[in-house]
Amino acid sequence: LACGGTIKVFVEPAVRPDVLAAARGPGGQVVAAVVEGPGLGRSVLIHEDGRIEGSLGAAVPEPRVREAALEALRREASITTAVETTEGTASVFLEVFARQPxxxxxxxxxxxxxxxxxxxxxxxxxxxxxxxxxxxxxxxxxxxxxxxxxxxxxxxxxxxxxxxxxxxxxxxxxxxxxxxxxxxxxxxxxxxxxxxxxxxxxxxxxxxxxxxxxxxxxxxxxxxxxxxxxxxxxxxxxxxxxxxxxxxxxxxxxxxx
Known part of the structure:
Protein backbone atom coordinates (compact mmCIF):
# COMPACT_ATOMS: atom_id res chain seq x y z
CA LEU A 1 0.00 0.00 0.00
CA ALA A 2 1.04 3.63 -0.54
CA CYS A 3 1.03 4.15 3.23
CA GLY A 4 3.62 1.40 3.69
CA GLY A 5 1.24 -1.11 5.24
CA THR A 6 0.04 -4.48 3.99
CA ILE A 7 -3.39 -6.06 3.78
CA LYS A 8 -4.78 -9.52 3.23
CA VAL A 9 -7.62 -9.82 0.73
CA PHE A 10 -10.25 -12.53 1.12
CA VAL A 11 -11.84 -13.22 -2.28
CA GLU A 12 -15.00 -15.27 -2.79
CA PRO A 13 -16.55 -16.23 -6.13
CA ALA A 14 -20.06 -15.29 -4.96
CA VAL A 15 -21.75 -13.55 -2.07
CA ARG A 16 -22.91 -16.09 0.50
CA PRO A 17 -26.61 -15.97 1.46
CA ASP A 18 -25.76 -15.29 5.12
CA VAL A 19 -23.61 -12.28 4.19
CA LEU A 20 -26.32 -10.97 1.88
CA ALA A 21 -28.97 -11.37 4.58
CA ALA A 22 -26.79 -9.62 7.16
CA ALA A 23 -25.98 -6.75 4.79
CA ARG A 24 -29.65 -6.22 3.98
CA GLY A 25 -30.87 -6.66 7.55
CA PRO A 26 -31.11 -4.21 10.45
CA GLY A 27 -27.65 -5.05 11.77
CA GLY A 28 -26.56 -6.58 15.03
CA GLN A 29 -25.00 -9.59 13.32
CA VAL A 30 -21.58 -11.04 12.54
CA VAL A 31 -20.66 -13.42 9.74
CA ALA A 32 -17.82 -15.68 10.88
CA ALA A 33 -15.97 -17.32 7.98
CA VAL A 34 -12.99 -19.66 8.20
CA VAL A 35 -10.40 -18.26 5.79
CA GLU A 36 -7.49 -20.52 6.69
CA GLY A 37 -7.02 -23.86 8.42
CA PRO A 38 -9.56 -26.44 9.61
CA GLY A 39 -13.07 -25.72 8.36
CA LEU A 40 -11.83 -23.58 5.44
CA GLY A 41 -14.76 -22.09 3.54
CA ARG A 42 -17.35 -22.71 6.25
CA SER A 43 -19.27 -19.79 7.74
CA VAL A 44 -21.93 -19.06 10.35
CA LEU A 45 -24.18 -16.13 11.15
CA ILE A 46 -23.96 -14.94 14.77
CA HIS A 47 -26.69 -12.71 16.17
CA GLU A 48 -26.18 -10.11 18.91
CA ASP A 49 -28.10 -12.32 21.35
CA GLY A 50 -25.54 -15.10 20.79
CA ARG A 51 -27.62 -17.30 18.49
CA ILE A 52 -25.66 -19.09 15.77
CA GLU A 53 -27.00 -20.13 12.38
CA GLY A 54 -24.92 -22.70 10.53
CA SER A 55 -21.85 -24.69 11.54
CA LEU A 56 -18.09 -24.28 11.27
CA GLY A 57 -17.61 -28.02 11.67
CA ALA A 58 -16.96 -30.25 14.64
CA ALA A 59 -13.32 -29.19 14.94
CA VAL A 60 -13.99 -25.49 15.50
CA PRO A 61 -15.18 -24.50 19.02
CA GLU A 62 -18.27 -22.36 18.51
CA PRO A 63 -18.22 -20.76 22.01
CA ARG A 64 -14.80 -19.26 21.30
CA VAL A 65 -15.95 -17.93 17.94
CA ARG A 66 -19.15 -16.55 19.47
CA GLU A 67 -17.21 -14.74 22.20
CA ALA A 68 -14.87 -13.12 19.68
CA ALA A 69 -17.75 -12.23 17.37
CA LEU A 70 -19.77 -10.50 20.07
CA GLU A 71 -16.72 -8.51 21.17
CA ALA A 72 -16.12 -7.46 17.55
CA LEU A 73 -19.78 -6.45 17.28
CA ARG A 74 -19.52 -4.41 20.46
CA ARG A 75 -16.50 -2.60 19.04
CA GLU A 76 -18.10 -2.32 15.59
CA ALA A 77 -14.88 -3.55 13.99
CA SER A 78 -14.41 -6.49 11.61
CA ILE A 79 -11.33 -8.54 12.48
CA THR A 80 -9.55 -11.80 11.76
CA THR A 81 -8.95 -13.95 14.82
CA ALA A 82 -7.02 -17.17 15.43
CA VAL A 83 -9.02 -20.03 16.92
CA GLU A 84 -7.44 -23.21 18.25
CA THR A 85 -9.27 -26.31 17.03
CA THR A 86 -8.83 -30.04 17.49
CA GLU A 87 -7.09 -30.09 14.11
CA GLY A 88 -4.84 -27.06 14.45
CA THR A 89 -5.22 -23.29 14.26
CA ALA A 90 -7.99 -21.78 12.15
CA SER A 91 -8.15 -18.16 11.00
CA VAL A 92 -11.69 -16.84 11.23
CA PHE A 93 -12.76 -13.59 9.61
CA LEU A 94 -15.45 -11.84 11.65
CA GLU A 95 -17.42 -9.51 9.39
CA VAL A 96 -19.44 -7.12 11.51
CA PHE A 97 -22.81 -5.72 10.48
CA ALA A 98 -23.57 -3.25 13.25
CA ARG A 99 -26.90 -1.63 13.89
CA GLN A 100 -27.23 1.99 12.85
CA PRO A 101 -26.44 4.01 15.98
Missing part, protein backbone atom coordinates in the same frame (compact mmCIF):
# COMPACT_ATOMS: atom_id res chain seq x y z
CA UNK A 102 -29.35 5.95 17.41
CA UNK A 103 -29.24 9.16 19.41
CA UNK A 104 -32.21 9.51 21.72
CA UNK A 105 -32.57 13.00 23.19
CA UNK A 106 -35.08 13.82 25.89
CA UNK A 107 -35.54 17.57 26.06
CA UNK A 108 -35.93 19.70 22.95
CA UNK A 109 -33.73 22.50 24.28
CA UNK A 110 -31.25 24.73 22.43
CA UNK A 111 -28.40 22.22 22.88
CA UNK A 112 -30.56 19.52 21.30
CA UNK A 113 -31.19 21.79 18.30
CA UNK A 114 -27.43 21.97 17.73
CA UNK A 115 -26.85 18.30 18.55
CA UNK A 116 -29.19 16.76 15.97
CA UNK A 117 -27.39 17.87 12.76
CA UNK A 118 -23.99 16.99 14.20
CA UNK A 119 -25.19 13.51 15.11
CA UNK A 120 -26.75 12.96 11.69
CA UNK A 121 -23.43 13.89 10.09
CA UNK A 122 -21.86 11.02 12.08
CA UNK A 123 -24.47 8.54 10.86
CA UNK A 124 -26.83 8.52 13.84
CA UNK A 125 -30.57 8.14 13.52
CA UNK A 126 -31.81 11.04 15.64
CA UNK A 127 -34.86 10.91 17.88
CA UNK A 128 -35.99 13.85 19.99
CA UNK A 129 -38.64 13.47 22.70
CA UNK A 130 -40.21 15.97 25.06
CA UNK A 131 -43.42 16.35 27.03
CA UNK A 132 -43.69 20.02 26.09
CA UNK A 133 -45.21 20.69 22.65
CA UNK A 134 -43.60 24.11 22.30
CA UNK A 135 -40.13 22.55 22.45
CA UNK A 136 -40.88 19.83 19.93
CA UNK A 137 -41.63 21.34 16.53
CA UNK A 138 -40.39 20.74 13.01
CA UNK A 139 -39.32 24.36 12.89
CA UNK A 140 -36.88 23.65 15.71
CA UNK A 141 -35.86 20.19 14.50
CA UNK A 142 -36.16 20.06 10.70
CA UNK A 143 -33.48 17.36 10.42
CA UNK A 144 -34.53 15.00 13.22
CA UNK A 145 -35.56 11.54 12.04
CA UNK A 146 -38.32 11.27 14.62
CA UNK A 147 -40.08 13.53 17.11
CA UNK A 148 -41.98 11.99 20.02
CA UNK A 149 -44.30 14.05 22.18
CA UNK A 150 -44.71 12.43 25.56
CA UNK A 151 -43.25 11.58 28.95
CA UNK A 152 -40.05 9.52 29.21
CA UNK A 153 -41.77 6.18 29.82
CA UNK A 154 -43.97 6.42 26.73
CA UNK A 155 -41.20 7.89 24.59
CA UNK A 156 -38.54 5.33 25.51
CA UNK A 157 -41.04 2.52 25.18
CA UNK A 158 -41.78 3.64 21.63
CA UNK A 159 -38.07 3.90 20.82
CA UNK A 160 -37.07 0.58 22.38
CA UNK A 161 -33.69 1.44 23.91
CA UNK A 162 -30.98 -1.04 22.94
CA UNK A 163 -27.18 -1.30 22.90
CA UNK A 164 -26.99 0.84 19.74
CA UNK A 165 -28.60 3.79 21.56
CA UNK A 166 -26.96 6.82 23.09
CA UNK A 167 -29.31 8.65 25.45
CA UNK A 168 -28.91 12.35 26.20
CA UNK A 169 -31.15 13.79 28.91
CA UNK A 170 -31.29 17.55 28.43
CA UNK A 171 -34.65 18.81 29.67
CA UNK A 172 -33.34 20.68 32.77
CA UNK A 173 -36.57 19.63 34.49
CA UNK A 174 -36.44 17.00 37.28
CA UNK A 175 -39.93 15.74 36.54
CA UNK A 176 -38.61 14.63 33.14
CA UNK A 177 -34.93 14.05 33.91
CA UNK A 178 -35.44 11.72 36.87
CA UNK A 179 -37.73 9.15 35.22
CA UNK A 180 -35.69 9.39 32.02
CA UNK A 181 -32.52 8.54 33.94
CA UNK A 182 -34.13 5.60 35.69
CA UNK A 183 -35.42 4.16 32.43
CA UNK A 184 -32.10 4.67 30.64
CA UNK A 185 -30.16 2.95 33.44
CA UNK A 186 -32.46 -0.06 33.21
CA UNK A 187 -31.70 -0.35 29.49
CA UNK A 188 -28.59 -1.63 27.67
CA UNK A 189 -27.94 1.81 26.12
CA UNK A 190 -24.23 2.21 25.56
CA UNK A 191 -24.12 5.90 26.47
CA UNK A 192 -26.19 7.81 29.02
CA UNK A 193 -25.52 11.50 29.55
CA UNK A 194 -27.38 14.05 31.66
CA UNK A 195 -27.04 17.81 31.64
CA UNK A 196 -26.50 19.74 34.86
CA UNK A 197 -23.82 21.27 37.05
CA UNK A 198 -21.49 19.21 39.22
CA UNK A 199 -23.67 20.09 42.21
CA UNK A 200 -26.73 18.86 40.34
CA UNK A 201 -24.92 15.66 39.38
CA UNK A 202 -23.95 14.99 43.01
CA UNK A 203 -27.55 15.43 44.14
CA UNK A 204 -28.69 13.27 41.26
CA UNK A 205 -26.33 10.45 42.24
CA UNK A 206 -27.61 10.56 45.83
CA UNK A 207 -31.18 10.39 44.56
CA UNK A 208 -30.36 7.44 42.31
CA UNK A 209 -28.82 5.57 45.26
CA UNK A 210 -31.95 6.09 47.33
CA UNK A 211 -33.93 4.83 44.32
CA UNK A 212 -32.07 1.52 44.51
CA UNK A 213 -29.34 1.90 41.89
CA UNK A 214 -25.85 0.64 42.70
CA UNK A 215 -22.71 2.76 42.39
CA UNK A 216 -21.71 0.67 39.37
CA UNK A 217 -25.00 1.43 37.66
CA UNK A 218 -24.84 5.12 38.55
CA UNK A 219 -21.32 5.30 37.11
CA UNK A 220 -22.82 4.72 33.67
CA UNK A 221 -24.20 8.26 33.73
CA UNK A 222 -21.95 10.83 32.10
CA UNK A 223 -22.55 14.01 33.99
CA UNK A 224 -21.92 16.80 33.49
CA UNK A 225 -22.62 15.55 29.97
CA UNK A 226 -19.87 15.73 27.36
CA UNK A 227 -16.11 16.06 27.42
CA UNK A 228 -14.73 19.20 29.04
CA UNK A 229 -13.69 21.17 25.95
CA UNK A 230 -14.19 24.53 27.64
CA UNK A 231 -16.92 25.59 25.21
CA UNK A 232 -19.86 27.81 26.13
CA UNK A 233 -22.13 28.03 23.10
CA UNK A 234 -24.85 25.43 22.41
CA UNK A 235 -23.01 24.15 19.35
CA UNK A 236 -19.82 23.81 21.39
CA UNK A 237 -21.66 21.85 24.07
CA UNK A 238 -23.17 19.66 21.36
CA UNK A 239 -19.67 19.02 19.98
CA UNK A 240 -18.46 18.03 23.46
CA UNK A 241 -21.37 15.58 23.81
CA UNK A 242 -20.66 13.99 20.42
CA UNK A 243 -16.97 13.72 21.30
CA UNK A 244 -17.86 11.91 24.53
CA UNK A 245 -20.26 9.57 22.72
CA UNK A 246 -17.61 8.80 20.10
CA UNK A 247 -15.00 8.01 22.74
CA UNK A 248 -17.40 5.59 24.44
CA UNK A 249 -18.46 4.03 21.14
CA UNK A 250 -14.94 3.21 20.04
CA UNK A 251 -13.22 2.84 23.40
CA UNK A 252 -11.12 5.97 23.02
CA UNK A 253 -8.79 7.15 25.76
CA UNK A 254 -11.08 10.11 26.46
CA UNK A 255 -13.99 7.85 27.40
CA UNK A 256 -15.09 8.36 30.97
CA UNK A 257 -18.01 7.51 33.21
Missing amino acids: RLVIFGGVHIAVALVPLARALGYRTIVADGRPAFLTRERFPDADQLILGWPEAAFDEVGLDAACSVCILSHDPKFDEPALQLALRSPARYIGAIGSRKTQASRRDWLRTSGFSDEEIARVHGPIGLDLGGRQPAETALAILADMTAVRYGGAAARA
Whole structure:
Protein backbone atom coordinates (compact mmCIF):
# COMPACT_ATOMS: atom_id res chain seq x y z
CA LEU A 1 0.00 0.00 0.00
CA ALA A 2 1.04 3.63 -0.54
CA CYS A 3 1.03 4.15 3.23
CA GLY A 4 3.62 1.40 3.69
CA GLY A 5 1.24 -1.11 5.24
CA THR A 6 0.04 -4.48 3.99
CA ILE A 7 -3.39 -6.06 3.78
CA LYS A 8 -4.78 -9.52 3.23
CA VAL A 9 -7.62 -9.82 0.73
CA PHE A 10 -10.25 -12.53 1.12
CA VAL A 11 -11.84 -13.22 -2.28
CA GLU A 12 -15.00 -15.27 -2.79
CA PRO A 13 -16.55 -16.23 -6.13
CA ALA A 14 -20.06 -15.29 -4.96
CA VAL A 15 -21.75 -13.55 -2.07
CA ARG A 16 -22.91 -16.09 0.50
CA PRO A 17 -26.61 -15.97 1.46
CA ASP A 18 -25.76 -15.29 5.12
CA VAL A 19 -23.61 -12.28 4.19
CA LEU A 20 -26.32 -10.97 1.88
CA ALA A 21 -28.97 -11.37 4.58
CA ALA A 22 -26.79 -9.62 7.16
CA ALA A 23 -25.98 -6.75 4.79
CA ARG A 24 -29.65 -6.22 3.98
CA GLY A 25 -30.87 -6.66 7.55
CA PRO A 26 -31.11 -4.21 10.45
CA GLY A 27 -27.65 -5.05 11.77
CA GLY A 28 -26.56 -6.58 15.03
CA GLN A 29 -25.00 -9.59 13.32
CA VAL A 30 -21.58 -11.04 12.54
CA VAL A 31 -20.66 -13.42 9.74
CA ALA A 32 -17.82 -15.68 10.88
CA ALA A 33 -15.97 -17.32 7.98
CA VAL A 34 -12.99 -19.66 8.20
CA VAL A 35 -10.40 -18.26 5.79
CA GLU A 36 -7.49 -20.52 6.69
CA GLY A 37 -7.02 -23.86 8.42
CA PRO A 38 -9.56 -26.44 9.61
CA GLY A 39 -13.07 -25.72 8.36
CA LEU A 40 -11.83 -23.58 5.44
CA GLY A 41 -14.76 -22.09 3.54
CA ARG A 42 -17.35 -22.71 6.25
CA SER A 43 -19.27 -19.79 7.74
CA VAL A 44 -21.93 -19.06 10.35
CA LEU A 45 -24.18 -16.13 11.15
CA ILE A 46 -23.96 -14.94 14.77
CA HIS A 47 -26.69 -12.71 16.17
CA GLU A 48 -26.18 -10.11 18.91
CA ASP A 49 -28.10 -12.32 21.35
CA GLY A 50 -25.54 -15.10 20.79
CA ARG A 51 -27.62 -17.30 18.49
CA ILE A 52 -25.66 -19.09 15.77
CA GLU A 53 -27.00 -20.13 12.38
CA GLY A 54 -24.92 -22.70 10.53
CA SER A 55 -21.85 -24.69 11.54
CA LEU A 56 -18.09 -24.28 11.27
CA GLY A 57 -17.61 -28.02 11.67
CA ALA A 58 -16.96 -30.25 14.64
CA ALA A 59 -13.32 -29.19 14.94
CA VAL A 60 -13.99 -25.49 15.50
CA PRO A 61 -15.18 -24.50 19.02
CA GLU A 62 -18.27 -22.36 18.51
CA PRO A 63 -18.22 -20.76 22.01
CA ARG A 64 -14.80 -19.26 21.30
CA VAL A 65 -15.95 -17.93 17.94
CA ARG A 66 -19.15 -16.55 19.47
CA GLU A 67 -17.21 -14.74 22.20
CA ALA A 68 -14.87 -13.12 19.68
CA ALA A 69 -17.75 -12.23 17.37
CA LEU A 70 -19.77 -10.50 20.07
CA GLU A 71 -16.72 -8.51 21.17
CA ALA A 72 -16.12 -7.46 17.55
CA LEU A 73 -19.78 -6.45 17.28
CA ARG A 74 -19.52 -4.41 20.46
CA ARG A 75 -16.50 -2.60 19.04
CA GLU A 76 -18.10 -2.32 15.59
CA ALA A 77 -14.88 -3.55 13.99
CA SER A 78 -14.41 -6.49 11.61
CA ILE A 79 -11.33 -8.54 12.48
CA THR A 80 -9.55 -11.80 11.76
CA THR A 81 -8.95 -13.95 14.82
CA ALA A 82 -7.02 -17.17 15.43
CA VAL A 83 -9.02 -20.03 16.92
CA GLU A 84 -7.44 -23.21 18.25
CA THR A 85 -9.27 -26.31 17.03
CA THR A 86 -8.83 -30.04 17.49
CA GLU A 87 -7.09 -30.09 14.11
CA GLY A 88 -4.84 -27.06 14.45
CA THR A 89 -5.22 -23.29 14.26
CA ALA A 90 -7.99 -21.78 12.15
CA SER A 91 -8.15 -18.16 11.00
CA VAL A 92 -11.69 -16.84 11.23
CA PHE A 93 -12.76 -13.59 9.61
CA LEU A 94 -15.45 -11.84 11.65
CA GLU A 95 -17.42 -9.51 9.39
CA VAL A 96 -19.44 -7.12 11.51
CA PHE A 97 -22.81 -5.72 10.48
CA ALA A 98 -23.57 -3.25 13.25
CA ARG A 99 -26.90 -1.63 13.89
CA GLN A 100 -27.23 1.99 12.85
CA PRO A 101 -26.44 4.01 15.98
CA ARG A 102 -29.35 5.95 17.41
CA LEU A 103 -29.24 9.16 19.41
CA VAL A 104 -32.21 9.51 21.72
CA ILE A 105 -32.57 13.00 23.19
CA PHE A 106 -35.08 13.82 25.89
CA GLY A 107 -35.54 17.57 26.06
CA GLY A 108 -35.93 19.70 22.95
CA VAL A 109 -33.73 22.50 24.28
CA HIS A 110 -31.25 24.73 22.43
CA ILE A 111 -28.40 22.22 22.88
CA ALA A 112 -30.56 19.52 21.30
CA VAL A 113 -31.19 21.79 18.30
CA ALA A 114 -27.43 21.97 17.73
CA LEU A 115 -26.85 18.30 18.55
CA VAL A 116 -29.19 16.76 15.97
CA PRO A 117 -27.39 17.87 12.76
CA LEU A 118 -23.99 16.99 14.20
CA ALA A 119 -25.19 13.51 15.11
CA ARG A 120 -26.75 12.96 11.69
CA ALA A 121 -23.43 13.89 10.09
CA LEU A 122 -21.86 11.02 12.08
CA GLY A 123 -24.47 8.54 10.86
CA TYR A 124 -26.83 8.52 13.84
CA ARG A 125 -30.57 8.14 13.52
CA THR A 126 -31.81 11.04 15.64
CA ILE A 127 -34.86 10.91 17.88
CA VAL A 128 -35.99 13.85 19.99
CA ALA A 129 -38.64 13.47 22.70
CA ASP A 130 -40.21 15.97 25.06
CA GLY A 131 -43.42 16.35 27.03
CA ARG A 132 -43.69 20.02 26.09
CA PRO A 133 -45.21 20.69 22.65
CA ALA A 134 -43.60 24.11 22.30
CA PHE A 135 -40.13 22.55 22.45
CA LEU A 136 -40.88 19.83 19.93
CA THR A 137 -41.63 21.34 16.53
CA ARG A 138 -40.39 20.74 13.01
CA GLU A 139 -39.32 24.36 12.89
CA ARG A 140 -36.88 23.65 15.71
CA PHE A 141 -35.86 20.19 14.50
CA PRO A 142 -36.16 20.06 10.70
CA ASP A 143 -33.48 17.36 10.42
CA ALA A 144 -34.53 15.00 13.22
CA ASP A 145 -35.56 11.54 12.04
CA GLN A 146 -38.32 11.27 14.62
CA LEU A 147 -40.08 13.53 17.11
CA ILE A 148 -41.98 11.99 20.02
CA LEU A 149 -44.30 14.05 22.18
CA GLY A 150 -44.71 12.43 25.56
CA TRP A 151 -43.25 11.58 28.95
CA PRO A 152 -40.05 9.52 29.21
CA GLU A 153 -41.77 6.18 29.82
CA ALA A 154 -43.97 6.42 26.73
CA ALA A 155 -41.20 7.89 24.59
CA PHE A 156 -38.54 5.33 25.51
CA ASP A 157 -41.04 2.52 25.18
CA GLU A 158 -41.78 3.64 21.63
CA VAL A 159 -38.07 3.90 20.82
CA GLY A 160 -37.07 0.58 22.38
CA LEU A 161 -33.69 1.44 23.91
CA ASP A 162 -30.98 -1.04 22.94
CA ALA A 163 -27.18 -1.30 22.90
CA ALA A 164 -26.99 0.84 19.74
CA CYS A 165 -28.60 3.79 21.56
CA SER A 166 -26.96 6.82 23.09
CA VAL A 167 -29.31 8.65 25.45
CA CYS A 168 -28.91 12.35 26.20
CA ILE A 169 -31.15 13.79 28.91
CA LEU A 170 -31.29 17.55 28.43
CA SER A 171 -34.65 18.81 29.67
CA HIS A 172 -33.34 20.68 32.77
CA ASP A 173 -36.57 19.63 34.49
CA PRO A 174 -36.44 17.00 37.28
CA LYS A 175 -39.93 15.74 36.54
CA PHE A 176 -38.61 14.63 33.14
CA ASP A 177 -34.93 14.05 33.91
CA GLU A 178 -35.44 11.72 36.87
CA PRO A 179 -37.73 9.15 35.22
CA ALA A 180 -35.69 9.39 32.02
CA LEU A 181 -32.52 8.54 33.94
CA GLN A 182 -34.13 5.60 35.69
CA LEU A 183 -35.42 4.16 32.43
CA ALA A 184 -32.10 4.67 30.64
CA LEU A 185 -30.16 2.95 33.44
CA ARG A 186 -32.46 -0.06 33.21
CA SER A 187 -31.70 -0.35 29.49
CA PRO A 188 -28.59 -1.63 27.67
CA ALA A 189 -27.94 1.81 26.12
CA ARG A 190 -24.23 2.21 25.56
CA TYR A 191 -24.12 5.90 26.47
CA ILE A 192 -26.19 7.81 29.02
CA GLY A 193 -25.52 11.50 29.55
CA ALA A 194 -27.38 14.05 31.66
CA ILE A 195 -27.04 17.81 31.64
CA GLY A 196 -26.50 19.74 34.86
CA SER A 197 -23.82 21.27 37.05
CA ARG A 198 -21.49 19.21 39.22
CA LYS A 199 -23.67 20.09 42.21
CA THR A 200 -26.73 18.86 40.34
CA GLN A 201 -24.92 15.66 39.38
CA ALA A 202 -23.95 14.99 43.01
CA SER A 203 -27.55 15.43 44.14
CA ARG A 204 -28.69 13.27 41.26
CA ARG A 205 -26.33 10.45 42.24
CA ASP A 206 -27.61 10.56 45.83
CA TRP A 207 -31.18 10.39 44.56
CA LEU A 208 -30.36 7.44 42.31
CA ARG A 209 -28.82 5.57 45.26
CA THR A 210 -31.95 6.09 47.33
CA SER A 211 -33.93 4.83 44.32
CA GLY A 212 -32.07 1.52 44.51
CA PHE A 213 -29.34 1.90 41.89
CA SER A 214 -25.85 0.64 42.70
CA ASP A 215 -22.71 2.76 42.39
CA GLU A 216 -21.71 0.67 39.37
CA GLU A 217 -25.00 1.43 37.66
CA ILE A 218 -24.84 5.12 38.55
CA ALA A 219 -21.32 5.30 37.11
CA ARG A 220 -22.82 4.72 33.67
CA VAL A 221 -24.20 8.26 33.73
CA HIS A 222 -21.95 10.83 32.10
CA GLY A 223 -22.55 14.01 33.99
CA PRO A 224 -21.92 16.80 33.49
CA ILE A 225 -22.62 15.55 29.97
CA GLY A 226 -19.87 15.73 27.36
CA LEU A 227 -16.11 16.06 27.42
CA ASP A 228 -14.73 19.20 29.04
CA LEU A 229 -13.69 21.17 25.95
CA GLY A 230 -14.19 24.53 27.64
CA GLY A 231 -16.92 25.59 25.21
CA ARG A 232 -19.86 27.81 26.13
CA GLN A 233 -22.13 28.03 23.10
CA PRO A 234 -24.85 25.43 22.41
CA ALA A 235 -23.01 24.15 19.35
CA GLU A 236 -19.82 23.81 21.39
CA THR A 237 -21.66 21.85 24.07
CA ALA A 238 -23.17 19.66 21.36
CA LEU A 239 -19.67 19.02 19.98
CA ALA A 240 -18.46 18.03 23.46
CA ILE A 241 -21.37 15.58 23.81
CA LEU A 242 -20.66 13.99 20.42
CA ALA A 243 -16.97 13.72 21.30
CA ASP A 244 -17.86 11.91 24.53
CA MET A 245 -20.26 9.57 22.72
CA THR A 246 -17.61 8.80 20.10
CA ALA A 247 -15.00 8.01 22.74
CA VAL A 248 -17.40 5.59 24.44
CA ARG A 249 -18.46 4.03 21.14
CA TYR A 250 -14.94 3.21 20.04
CA GLY A 251 -13.22 2.84 23.40
CA GLY A 252 -11.12 5.97 23.02
CA ALA A 253 -8.79 7.15 25.76
CA ALA A 254 -11.08 10.11 26.46
CA ALA A 255 -13.99 7.85 27.40
CA ARG A 256 -15.09 8.36 30.97
CA ALA A 257 -18.01 7.51 33.21
